[in-house]
Amino acid sequence: MVKFQDLVEGREKVLIIGLGYVGLPLAISMSKQFKVVGYDKNSDRVKQLKKGEDLTGEVTKEELRNSGIEFTDTLSKRQKFKFIIVAVPTPVDKLKNPDLSFLLSASQIVGQAIAKGCVAVFESTVYPGATEEVCIPIIEKESGLRWKRDFWIGYSPERVNPGDREHTIERVVKVVSGDTPQTLELVASVYGKVIKAGVYKAPDIKTAEAAKVIENIQRDINIALMNELAIVFHKLGLDTKEVLKASRTKWNFLPFEPGLVGGHCIPVDPYYLARKAVEVGHVPELILAGRGVNEYIPLYIAHEILKILIKAGKRVKGSKVLILGATFKENVPDLRNSKVLGLSKELEDFGIKVYVYDPFVKDNALEEQKINLVKNVKDKTPYDCIVIAVKHDIFIESFNLDFYAEFMNKPSVLIDIKGVYDRREAENRGFVYWRL
Numbered sequence: 069m070v071k072f073q074d075l076v077e078g079r080e081k082v083l084i085i086g087l088g089y090v091g092l093p094l095a096i097s098m099s100k101q102f103k104v105v106g107y108d109k110n111s112d113r114v115k116q117l118k119k120g121e122d123l124t125g126e127v128t129k130e131e132l133r134n135s136g137i138e139f140t141d142t143l144s145k146r147q148k149f150k151f152i153i154v155a156v157p158t159p160v161d162k163l164k165n166p167d168l169s170f171l172l173s174a175s176q177i178v179g180q181a182i183a184k185g186c187v188a189v190f191e192s193t194v195y196p197g198a199t200e201e202v203c204i205p206i207i208e209k210e211s212g213l214r215w216k217r218d219f220w221i222g223y224s225p226e227r228v229n230p231g232d233r234e235h236t237i238e239r240v241v242k243v244v245s246g247d248t249p250q251t252l253e254l255v256a257s258v259y260g261k262v263i264k265a266g267v268y269k270a271p272d273i274k275t276a277e278a279a280k281v282i283e284n285i286q287r288d289i290n291i292a293l294m295n296e297l298a299i300v301f302h303k304l305g306l307d308t309k310e311v312l313k314a315s316r317t318k319w320n321f322l323p324f325e326p327g328l329v330g331g332h333c334i335p336v337d338p339y340y341l342a343r344k345a346v347e348v349g350h351v352p353e354l355i356l357a358g359r360g361v362n363e364y365i366p367l368y369i370a371h372e373i374l375k376i377l378i379k380a381g382k383r384v385k386g387s388k389v390l391i392l393g394a395t396f397k398e399n400v401p402d403l404r405n406s407k408v409l410g411l412s413k414e415l416e417d418f419g420i421k422v423y424v425y426d427p428f429v430k431d432n433a434l435e436e437q438k439i440n441l442v443k444n445v446k447d448k449t450p451y452d453c454i455v456i457a458v459k460h461d462i463f464i465e466s467f468n469l470d471f472y473a474e475f476m477n478k479p480s481v482l483i484d485i486k487g488v489y490d491r492r493e494a495e496n497r498g499f500v501y502w503r504l
Contacts, residue, residue: 069185069187069220069250069251069254070150070151070185070186070187070254072254072257072258074150075102075150075151075258076101076102076261078102078103080103080149080150080151081102081103081104081105081138081149081151082098082102082103082104082105082149082151082152082153082258083104083105083107083143083149083151083152083153083181084098084104084105084106084107084152084153084155085107085108085152085153085154085155085156085174085177085178086107086108086154086155086156086157086170086174087106087107087108087110087113087114087117087139088108088124088155088156088157089124089126089228089230089332089402090155090191090226090228091106091108091153091155091156091191092106092117092122092124092126092127093126093127093228093236093237094153094155094191094226094237095135095137096127096131096132096135096137097237097238097262097263098153098262099135099136099137100262101261101262102258102261103136103138104135104136104137104138105137105138105140105149106137106138106139106140107140107141107143107177108139108141109141109173110141111141113141114139114140114141117132117137117139118139120132120133123401123430124230124400124401124402125231125400125401125428126230126231143177143180143181145180147181148181148182148183148186149181149182149183149186150183150185150186150187151186151187151188151189151258152178152181152182152186152187152188152189153188153189153190153191154171154174154175154178154188154189154190154191154192154203155191155192155226156170156171156173156174156192157170157192157332158170158171158192158193158194158336158340159332159336160336160339160340164339164359165339165343166194166195166339166340166343168194168198168202170192171190171192171194171198171202171203172202172206174192175202175203175206175207175210176206176210178203178206178207178210178211179206179207179208179209179210179211180210180211182207182211182213182219184213184218184219185218185219186219186220187219187220187221187222187246187251187254187255188207188219188220188221188222189221189222189223189224189255190203190221190222190223190224191223191224191225191226192226193225193226193280193281193284193333193336193337193340194277194281194340195277195281195340195341195343195344196274196275196277196278196281196341196344197274197277197344198277198340199221199223199273199277200221200247200273200274203221204221207219215247216247216248220246220247220248220250220251221246221247221251221273222244222245222246222247222251222252222254222255222273223244223245223246223273223276223277224242224243224244224245224255224259224276225243225276225277225279225280226280227240227242227243227280227283230331230332230397230400230402231397231398231399231400231402237262237263238262238263238264238265239264239265240263240265241263241265241266241267241268242259242263242265242266242267242268243267243268243270243276243279243280244256244259244267244268244269244270244276245269245270245271245272245273245275245276246273247273252269256269278341280337281337281338281340281341282341283337284333284334284336284337284338285337285338285341285355285358287324287334288329288334288335288337288338288355288358288359288362289354289355289358290322290324291324291325291326291327291329291334291358291362292329292357292358292359292361292362293324293358294308294312294324294325294326294327295326295327295329295361295362295365295504296361297311297326298326298504299368302372307491307503308326308503308504309487309491309503312325325486325487326365326504327365327485327486327504328365328366328369328396328406328407328408328411328457328485329362329365329407330396330397330404330405330406330407330408331396331397331402331404331405331406332402332404332405334362335359335362335363335405336405338355338356338358338359339359341355342355342356342359365407365504366407366408366410366411366414367410367414369411369483369485369504370411370414370415370418372483372502373389373415373453373455373481373483373502374415374418376453376481376483376500376502377452377453377481379500380479380481380500381479382452382453382477382481384418384419384420385418385419385420386419386420386421387420387421387452387453388420388421388423388448388450388451388452388453389415389420389421389422389423389451389452389453389454389455390423390424390425390442390445390448390451390453390454390455391408391411391412391422391423391424391425391454391455391457392425392426392445392454392455392456392457392458392460392463392467393408393424393425393426393456393457393458393459393460393463394406394408394409394424394426394429394434394439394441394457394458395408395426395428395429395458395460396408397458398458398459398460398461399428399460399461400428401428401429401430401433403429403433403434408424408457408458409434409437409439411455411457412424412439413437421440421448422439422440423440423441423442423447423448423451424439424440424441424442425441425442425443425444425445426441426458426460427460427462428460429441431443445467445475446475449475449476450475450476450477451475451476451477452476452477452481453476453481453482453483454472454476454480454481454482454483455483455485456482456483456484456485456486456488456489457485457486458486459486459488463488464488469482469489469493469494469497469499470497472499473497473498473499478498479498479499479500480498480499480500481499481500481502482494482499482500482501482502483502483503484501484502484503485503485504486503486504487503487504489501491503
């Protein structure tokens with residue numbers, strides 16, 4: 069097995085496979101202590117990183133240029149590594165089944181790049197057992213080496229939160245695991261060298277895999293509860309935000325809010341555990357029910373907008389709606405699984421002309437979805453309705469109720485999904501106001 073001192077003193081390099089939202093920040097952190105080779109099969113991505121450009125916005129030019137990372141989209145057959153980290157996406161397909169294609173491809177690359185004595189660590193979110201059942205056989209086949217004799221495996225689930233400058237990789241406790249006690253100690257030592265918050269040693273790989281996947285399932289179910297409560301409260305004529313404010317006066321009431329649930333983790337991870345659960349003979353009803361509620365919310369909001377437009381005396385077909393924000397969360401350019409796109413398409417199906425404004429999104433990023441992205445909020449004025457879908461700081465700081473009123477047809481319909489504005493103030497200024 070590779071020696072920790074060889075890594076620290078640069079005699080052995082760390083190979084990181086996958087340079088996206090997870091792999092790149094990890095590579096930057098690792099490069100402060102080790103010599104790092106960053107591999108990504110996307111040639112354009114590698115070219116950008118070599119120029120000091122990170123389109124995800126997670127890493128600065130200065131950090132890239134000072135990192136000393138060797139970025140590449142090709143690995144020589146002669147180039148072998150004794151410590152490899154895999155940080156590739158694990159999405160779901162159109163039928164919500166786990167899509168392991170990125171992980172399978174990465175495992176092949178590991179098998180081709182692995183040296184005898186190597187430790188390979190996987191960070192991708194998977195169902196319990198996937199690393200050992202899926203990845204290891206591929207590595208053995210590609211390399212001709214034997215697991216636990218010629219190479220060893222670790223698992224350390226990523227906890228990256230895009231756009232979060234407080235809970236960065238180095239400031240969040242890192243769960244680590246290994247296939248033997250010796251592997252665990254090495255993996256803990258390597259991550260412990262860069263993770264200031266420290267590491268937590270899980271007893272085995274499956275436990276670490278399960279711990280990761282339930283972190284986001286817990287959030288998904290709690291948000292689903294809030295979303296279902298919001299639907300009930302609307303039918304009862306209650307303001308959900310006011311109900312939650314009252315409930316939070318109790319010390320142990322959890323501060324979750326209703327909303328659109330998108331991103332790379334929460335809408336995806338539950339399906340991984342659900343598949344494994346069914347495989348072992350249990351139908352995970354609560355997990356899937358939570359997913360069902362959160363998947364329904366864009367449709368629910370779209371239908372509420374239609375009702376409000378009709379009640380306001382506006383013609384639905386041909387009405388113009390501006391949606392502020394397209395990304396799955398605030399202050400990031402990340403469009404993965406954004407439910408704003410689903411909301412937009414749902415409105416368009418009713419003949420509404422929908423325009424989306426998001427300064428974080430590049431002009432061509434939404435071409436495939438056929439979303440009308442405007443460069444200026446006033447480009448298609450006047451609007452019949454404005455939807456505040458994402459709480460970007462720039463919206464809060466630059467826009468206000470007076471600003472919206474300037475370029476809206478009367479009565480002005482304001483759909484404030486995140487509850488940014490005060491209901492009474494909005495209504496007193498003549499807005500037809502709705503929030504989730």
